[in-house]
Amino acid sequence: MKRPSESGSIDNRSTESSSPPGSASRRVEIEPWDIINSTNDLIFVHDWEGQILEVNRASCEVLGYTQDELLRLRLEDIDTPEHAADIPNRMNEIKRKRHHVFESSHRRKDGASIPVEVSAKLLTYNDKEFVIGIARDMTDRKNAARLLADSEWRFRSAFESSFLGTALVSPQGYFIDVNSAFCSMLGFSKTELVGLHFETVTFPADVELSREILRELVEGKIQDAQFEKRYQHKNGSHVWTEVSVALTRDSGGNPGYFIAQIHNINERKLVEAEKSQIHAQLIHSAKLASIGTLAAGVAHEINNPLTIIQGNIEFLRDYLSQMESPGQALQLLEKQEKGVRRIATIVNGLRTYARPDTDYIASVDLHKIIGDTVSLVGNIYLKSGIDLKFEMKSSYPFVKGSVGKIQQITMNLLSNAKDAIEKTETGGMIRIETEDASDSVILRVSDNGCGIELRFMEKVFDAFYTTKPPGKGTGLGLSIVQSLVESMNAKIELDSQPGLGTTFTLKFQRASKMDAQADRTKASLDQSVRGRALVVDDETSIREILRGYLEELGLEVLEAEDGMTALELVSTHTFEYVVTDIKMPKMGGDKLLLAIKSLKSPSPKLIVITGGILSEYTREQREAIRSCANGFLNKPFSREALHKVITLPLEK
Secondary structure (H helix, E strand, C coil): CCCHHHHCCCCCCCCCCCCCCCCHHHCCCCCHHHHHHHCCCEEEEECCCCEEEEECHHHHHHHCCCHHHHHCCEHHHHECHHHHCCHHHHHHHHHHHCEEEEEEEEECCCCCEEEEEEEEEEEEECCEEEEEEEEEECHHHHHHHHHHHHHHHHHHHHHHHCCCEEEEECCCCEEEEECHHHHHHHCCCHHHHCCCEHHHHECHHHHHHHHHHHHHHHCCCCCEEEEEEEEECCCCCEEEEEEEEEEEECCCCCEEEEEEEEEECHHHHHHHHHHHHHHHHHHHHHHHHHHHHHHHHHHHHHHHHHHHHHHHHHHHHHHHHCCCCCHHHHHHHHHHHHHHHHHHHHHHHHHHHCCCCCCCCEEEEHHHHHHHHHHHHHHHHHHCCEEEEEEECCCCCEEEECHHHHHHHHHHHHHHHHHHHHCCCCCEEEEEEEEECCCEEEEEEEECCCCCCHHHHCCCCCCCCCCCCCCCCCCCHHHHHHHHHHHCCCEEEEEEECCCEEEEEEEEEECCHHHHHHHHCCCCCCCCCCCEEEEECCCHHHHHHHHHHHHHCCCEEEEECCHHHHHHHHHHCCCCEEEECCCCCCCCHHHHHHHHHHHCCCCCEEEEEECCCHHHCCHHHHHHHHHHCCEEEECCCCHHHHHHHHHCCCCC
């Protein structure tokens, strides 16, 4: 076989083109081996024994040999050992197929190896068979493949080990792949999720938002998106998540798949909800505080005219009683007095509800507290179609507690009962009853409302837990009730049946008779007194009412419209009794009490009357009342109440 350098052709054929006539002007004379030497591929010609017969320039340059050096080598000399062992098999394949493509690895003169892809073909020349092999350097391709494999490995590692849920989703919305974090988040296995449409596990209210975002990604309106959505857990609960999603595209710009990272934010949402609830409760508490202040002020302003009306009714009754036939007039007067008492009960209820809460525990009358509460809200519930019944079965209703706390507990329980009844279509009834136990007094609040399911009962006292619809409740009512009950060393129990109703049972510690004695002391109205009384109030009509009541007892009465005037009278006269208001111009009643105590020894019996509540006064005012006053009356008061305070022994 002649070398190309001698003949210009492997098979020694003429280089004349076989182009059709007329094309000679376009023919270019090029030596075939010049073309072979211009390629970057390695070209070898060898016989069946593997002896190299011819090579091109690229073979020399890539392998680092001269042409003469290569022509003295065999195939096993330029193949790496592991591939050289496979040469016989490759020769057989070439003989059998006449063409064979395979991967191998050539060894450079310096010992470095080069991965190649070889296309070997059988050629015949002068009745002899040769093999021409074209080897393409695969270094760049192998490196690219290795980099791609490394990249895929890193992606897979990050995909599987990420604490964030990760999902690959087709443009049609089906899960292509999901990681274990996402599976754990939703309670499904990977097998269950792959192939499932994302809407199947999306909270229904969030489906449309997800659709819109994916649609904008496909249309190219946005490149990526971050949003909050809820998924449906396998157990039926919902999981709040923060989703970051982007769309991959192929080289032609066509959608490939969505890749989404899903962060579980359930705990954050719970904290946000709690903060929101607390904020709402603080606003609500602030409103209640302002309402309480308003109620206390209104009570004070209403109680003064009520005192006047009450006093005049009693005087008018005395006057009518002296007439021969006052029957109808007395009946009308009785109705008017009932109206006054009703107003007074409501105002006093508001005044009690407005009282700031304290930890002070005393002997309190449970029947009176519940009665005042029922009087306050009874008509409201009646107009809502709810019958409110109060049965006082306890023979001794004095318990250790706080008036304000017990009233707040009762109001909360009544409110819950009202909400439960409104969920039913039948008429509602709330029953409040007391009864005696061995060392306690039982308060029971029952309703015939919708009841509470067993699975919810253990959670109803948890803060922020509510079965009411959004906007209906804060989830703090029963939590506050339990806290108030425990602060008085009392106990609360719950019993409920769905569809039948709910009963709350509270057990209060019974107060000893000694503790309650002061609340039960009776005084005889027939007892007469002697001496002089000073009436101090800035309202003329109230002074007139007080004068009339006290003169009935046989007392001489002087009046003063403020504390300063009263102090001048006390310094020049002797008084057995001083009846004074607290809030007055020039000098208030509290300063008057202290001044009298310092001037007179022994001092007269000092009695305080007020239309407000003790807790709305300053600390100095409260201390003056506690240390100096021998009696205390809330406006409006009756003749009987004033007479009782006047005739009681001097001890406070």
